[in-house]
Amino acid sequence: MKLFVDTGDIEEVRQAADWGVLDGVTTNPTLIAKSGKQFKETVLKICELVPNGAISAEVVATDYDTMLKEALEVASWHPNIVVKVPLIEPGVSLIKTLSDRGIRTNCTLVFSVSQALLAAKAGATFISNFVGRVDDISDDGMVAVRDTVDMIHTYDFKSEVLVASVRHPLHVVQAIQAGAHIATMPLKIMSMLFKHPLTDKGLKQFLDDWNKAGLHILEP
Numbered sequence: 001m002k003l004f005v006d007t008g009d010i011e012e013v014r015q016a017a018d019w020g021v022l023d024g025v026t027t028n029p030t031l032i033a034k035s036g037k038q039f040k041e042t043v044l045k046i047c048e049l050v051p052n053g054a055i056s057a058e059v060v061a062t063d064y065d066t067m068l069k070e071a072l073e074v075a076s077w078h079p080n081i082v083v084k085v086p087l088i089e090p091g092v093s094l095i096k097t098l099s100d101r102g103i104r105t106n107c108t109l110v111f112s113v114s115q116a117l118l119a120a121k122a123g124a125t126f127i128s129n130f131v132g133r134v135d136d137i138s139d140d141g142m143v144a145v146r147d148t149v150d151m152i153h154t155y156d157f158k159s160e161v162l163v164a165s166v167r168h169p170l171h172v173v174q175a176i177q178a179g180a181h182i183a184t185m186p187l188k189i190m191s192m193l194f195k196h197p198l199t200d201k202g203l204k205q206f207l208d209d210w211n212k213a214g215l216h217i218l219e220p
């Protein structure tokens with residue numbers, strides 16, 4: 001399973017990249033606006049910090065012709081850029097066009113398996129299935145993730161299921177259990193994946209015992 005960080009903040013990308021377990025970065029218009037920096041500058045800096053990762057950058061037009069122009073522009077910035085496209089009618093047509101041209105896409109704002117079917121048929125590289133926003137309206141966001149993973153396997157689609165709108169580590173656990181290919185999350189959630197009280201307790205005990213015995217690895 002791949003781990004992506006969901007941010008437009010360069011310092012957060014740098015931190016996640018330093019852990020050595022980062023497979024990519026997702027951004028969206030809200031996150032880019034929050035960064036206070038220009039879109040192209042931010043995306044190119046992210047590409048530099050995560051040289052082997054998939055970097056999602058989203059188009060903002062909602063009509064096919066302008067979306068296509070934006071997609072070709074964004075895709076021309078760097079080979080690791082994946083064009084993020086919302087699941088609307090012209091968006092699905094655009095994903096098909098880009099897929100036919102060998103340009104990778106991330107279909108975003110997907111909330112149901114029927115939407116995911118359209119994205120998969122159009123040839124989306126990633127299908128971004130939002131979970132937190134569904135939980136927010138008292139439904140179970142993971143249902144569509146599980147159904148979409150099953151659909152991908154049943155019909156042998158090539159798309160990868162990307163779990164987005166991740167709010168806590170349990171979402172990551174559930175994404176693993178569902179067999180999702182990728183989870184993207186804010187840095188704060190990624191840092192929480194390290195945490196276990198027994199790790200802290202166990203480490204303290206190891207080090208106390210070692211120090212009491214006056215042992216060392218490196219010559220003092």
Ligand SMILES: O=C(CO)[C@@H](O)[C@H](O)[C@H](O)[C@H](O)COP(=O)(O)O
Pocket residue numbers: 006026027028056084106108109128132133162164165166167184
């Ligand atoms: O779509 C993707 C990943 O492809 C994400 O960037 C996605 O936009 C974000 O995970 C969500 O917007 C964050 O959702 P929320 O926590 O604000 O509900």
